[in-house]
Amino acid sequence: MSTPVPTLSVPPVPRAGWRIASILAAIAVFIVLHVFALRGTDFEVSALVTGAEGMASFLADAFPPDLDWESVLAPALKATTVTLWIGLLGTTLSIPTALLLAVFASRTTTPHRVVYQLSRAILSFFRAVPDIVFALIFVTAVGLGPFAGVLALICHNTGVMGKLWAESMEETDAGPQQALATAGASRLQQVTHAALPMALGQFVGLLLYRFDVNVRSSLVLGLVGAGGIGLLINQSIKSFRFDAMATQIVVVLVLIILVDQLSSFIRRRLEV
Amino acid sequence: MTTLRLPDRAPHPAPPAGGEIMQVRNLTKSFGGRTVLDGVDFTLSRGSVVAFLGANGSGKSTTLKCVMGLETPESGSITLEGTDLSTLRGTELVRARSGVAMVFQKIHLVPRRTALENVCAGALGRLRGPASVSPMFFSRELKEEAMAALARVGMADRAHEKAGRLSGGQAQRVAVARALCQRASVLLADEPVSALDPRAAEEVMALLAELAHAENLAVAAVLHQPDLALRHADTVIGLVDGRIEYSGDISGLDASMQARLYTPNRAAA
Ligand SMILES: Nc1ncnc2c1ncn2[C@@H]1O[C@H](COP(=O)(O)OP(=O)(O)O)[C@@H](O)[C@H]1O
Ligand SMILES: [Mg+2]
Numbered sequence: 294m295s296t297p298v299p300t301l302s303v304p305p306v307p308r309a310g311w312r313i314a315s316i317l318a319a320i321a322v323f324i325v326l327h328v329f330a331l332r333g334t335d336f337e338v339s340a341l342v343t344g345a346e347g348m349a350s351f352l353a354d355a356f357p358p359d360l361d362w363e364s365v366l367a368p369a370l371k372a373t374t375v376t377l378w379i380g381l382l383g384t385t386l387s388i389p390t391a392l393l394l395a396v397f398a399s400r401t402t403t404p405h406r407v408v409y410q411l412s413r414a415i416l417s418f419f420r421a422v423p424d425i426v427f428a429l430i431f432v433t434a435v436g437l438g439p440f441a442g443v444l445a446l447i448c449h450n451t452g453v454m455g456k457l458w459a460e461s462m463e464e465t466d467a468g469p470q471q472a473l474a475t476a477g478a479s480r481l482q483q484v485t486h487a488a489l490p491m492a493l494g495q496f497v498g499l500l501l502y503r504f505d506v507n508v509r510s511s512l513v514l515g516l517v518g519a520g521g522i523g524l525l526i527n528q529s530i531k532s533f534r535f536d537a538m539a540t541q542i543v544v545v546l547v548l549i550i551l552v553d554q555l556s557s558f559i560r561r562r563l564e565v
Numbered sequence: 566m567t568t569l570r571l572p573d574r575a576p577h578p579a580p581p582a583g584g585e586i587m588q589v590r591n592l593t594k595s596f597g598g599r600t601v602l603d604g605v606d607f608t609l610s611r612g613s614v615v616a617f618l619g620a621n622g623s624g625k626s627t628t629l630k631c632v633m634g635l636e637t638p639e640s641g642s643i644t645l646e647g648t649d650l651s652t653l654r655g656t657e658l659v660r661a662r663s664g665v666a667m668v669f670q671k672i673h674l675v676p677r678r679t680a681l682e683n684v685c686a687g688a689l690g691r692l693r694g695p696a697s698v699s700p701m702f703f704s705r706e707l708k709e710e711a712m713a714a715l716a717r718v719g720m721a722d723r724a725h726e727k728a729g730r731l732s733g734g735q736a737q738r739v740a741v742a743r744a745l746c747q748r749a750s751v752l753l754a755d756e757p758v759s760a761l762d763p764r765a766a767e768e769v770m771a772l773l774a775e776l777a778h779a780e781n782l783a784v785a786a787v788l789h790q791p792d793l794a795l796r797h798a799d800t801v802i803g804l805v806d807g808r809i810e811y812s813g814d815i816s817g818l819d820a821s822m823q824a825r826l827y828t829p830n831r832a833a834a
Contacts, residue, residue: 472673472740475633476747477663477690485698486686490677 351535358539369525369541373548375439376521380508380552383446384500390451395458401467402484416459419452424510428519439520446507446514454503461495462488497563501556508552512545585610586783587665587751592631592641594624594807601627602638603807609751609783614774616794617787618818619804620827625787628804629753633667634658645751663690666744668754668773672736676729680720680739683728684711687746714742718772734765741772745780752776754786758793770797791823 306312330336359365396402397412427445435441470487478486489496515523522545529538585608592605602624609615617625630636632643634650643650645661653661666687674683682700685707689697696702715721718738728736737757744752754773758766770786774797777784788794794801794815801818803811803826811822 468669468671468673469675471635472667472669472743473686473689475635475662475667476687476743477659478686479689479693482689482692482697486678486689486700487675490675493677 354533354535355539357536358543359534359536360540365537365540366544369522369544372515372520372522372525372541373544376511376515376523376545377508377548377552379439379442379446379511379514379519379521380504382443383450383507383511384454384504386443387447387450387454388500390447391455391458394451394455395462396484396488398455399459399462399488401463401470402480402488404480412455416452416455419448420456421452422449424449425513425517428514428517432518437518437520437524442511442514442519442521445519446511449510450503450507454499457499457503458492458496461499462492465491465495494563498560501560505553505556509549512549586646587632588642588644589628589632590642590644592628592638592643594627594631594636594638601807602631605641605804605807605809607802607809607812609785611750611781611783612778613800614777614784614786614798616798616801616815617785617804618791618794618801618826619810623804623826624807625804626755627807629667629755629785629787632753633665634662659690663747664749665751665753666747666749668737668740668744668752668757670756670759672733672740672760674728674731674736674740674743676727678728679725680715680728680731680742681708681711681724683739684714684742684746687711687714687743688748690747711742711746714745715739717745717776718742732765733761734768737761737765737769738772741769741776745776749782751783752785754784756787756789759789766793767796773797791818791826794818 394412394416397404397408398416400409403409403412424445427448428441431441431444435444465488467488469491470483473483473487511519511521512523515521515525516527518524518527522541526538526541526545529535529541587609589605589607589609592602593600594602605624605628607615617628619625627636631638631641645664648661650658650661674680675686678686678700682703685700685703688707688710692707712721712724715724718741720735720738720742723731723735723739728739731739741752752773757773758769761769770788770793773784773786776782777799786798788798795818798815800813801811801815802809803818803822805826810825811817
């Protein structure tokens with residue numbers, strides 16, 4: 294004889310009908326959006342098939358890559374160095390602006406509510422405008438070349454790094470800062486003696502991450518005339534020199550992998 | 566298993582006859598309509614250790630926060646060295662308050678900075694100008710004063726150690742040195758030893774009592790254990806539901822008084 298297992302009837306889920314209806318509505322909206330999106334972008338699988346021929350001839354042109362030292366490899370290496378310098382300066386020269394705005398835009402360190410809102414707005418603007426748009430503006434202003442790229446990266450990176458730094462300061466332990474406040478330290482002293490040293494490790498990690506991203510961005514900036522290897526790749530495409538382009542891309546890949554490895558190596562060392 | 570054998574009463578010299586330095590009168594505070602402090606009165610005197618005891622939520626931390634200006638009481642007055650703090654504004658208030666130092670349960674040193682730099686930071690309230698923003702510019706006099714404070718708490722040999730590498734007890738002693746470097750005459754401590762192991766807790770409390778008696782400081786410490794108070798405090802303030810249940814000499818903290826302070830909340834419905 295087994296004793297009966299006790300059971301209890303499950304009460305009805307409140308407003309179950311509503312839930313199902315709203316899930317179905319969400320799915321319907323999702324599908325409709327995609328129908329419009331596919332039409333709007335001339336999305337056609339058949340174009341991929343017919344385009345395969347063009348792709349093949351492109352690859353045939355690109356191989357073997359042109360490794361001529363004088364006309365291809367040396368200029369590619371030189372331009373890649375410029376790309377690296379653009380990424381480096383775009384990162385380091387945005388440190389002062391990013392730092393100032395981060396301190397103003399962090400709830401724990403801002404001197405005033407109005408300053409806080411204003412710096413948040415400035416950071417949002419510089420973050421929202423893509424670096425490539427800044428590059429187009431600066432190419433018109435200061436002319437074609439790497440300097441326009443550096444200026445573009447400074448602007449966009451200030452927005453991104455300032456936001457990341459402000460957030461990391463808001464997340465660090467505010468205790469030491471409060472301790473100094475009770476000792477009579479001024480707001481500026483609280484920032485330089487507690488808030489900043491508390492967040493320094495995070496700051497350096499984020500800086501290296503942004504350097505990594507900025508080197509990659511500076512490659513794209515070259516495509517719109519802002520100097521570096523991107524400019525050479527653009528010229529190769531326009532003159533149908535796909536074999537030269539292949540070489541240039543390989544050189545860039547090596548640079549990007551090196552920078553990525555270096556920055557993650559340093560970040561790992563900093564964590565311990 | 567090793568046990569820590571402690572005398573009933575740590576061998577502190579008798580407190581000198583110190584003058585009253587802070588009077589707190591009729592402090593009331595409520596949060597969202599609930600009264601948390603209800604007419605709290607007490608006096609702190611130089612050369613004396615006051616222990617605040619009471620169950621969780623009885624208002625010990627809120628009392629210290631009101632005194633520190635971290636919370637604003639609804640009513641009541643705080644008089645420091647004869648001056649009613651409510652009559653002061655701006656820099657005058659900041660200067661007066663810098664005579665009161667705080668020591669925290671979570672210690673709150675900057676781990677990346679050295680013990681010496683953390684101690685120097687206690688002096689920031691009286692340093693102004695652009696040179697006060699970095700330890701690089703700290704004057705020799707300040708560093709020597711900080712070294713003396715570190716020596717006073719027995720941490721001189723760790724001056725250049727990063728605070729993050731110190732043990733809890735060592736870090737709390739450095740925090741006490743920071744309060745000394747602030748040149749405060751009143752030292753408020755909210756559960757200064759609750760995060761420490763028994764031996765370190767004993768050492769830090771003995772240090773606070775010794776400083777009170779030898780340096781003529783007024784020390785008020787929230788303690789989570791009556792026996793710490795029995796060994797190191799001169800007087801006790803016992804809170805129950807935001808009211809003072811006992812205020813007086815440590816000898817009055819007998820078993821029946823402890824029972825009254827820690828019985829489950831009667832007023833709660
Ligand atoms: N900022 C706050 N907001 C709302 N309630 C608070 C706040 N701070 C303290 N309290 C309440 O006040 C009462 C006393 O708290 P506290 O002074 O921290 O007690 P104790 O330190 O004695 O344990 C508690 O019931 C607590 O919940
Ligand atoms: Mg408390």
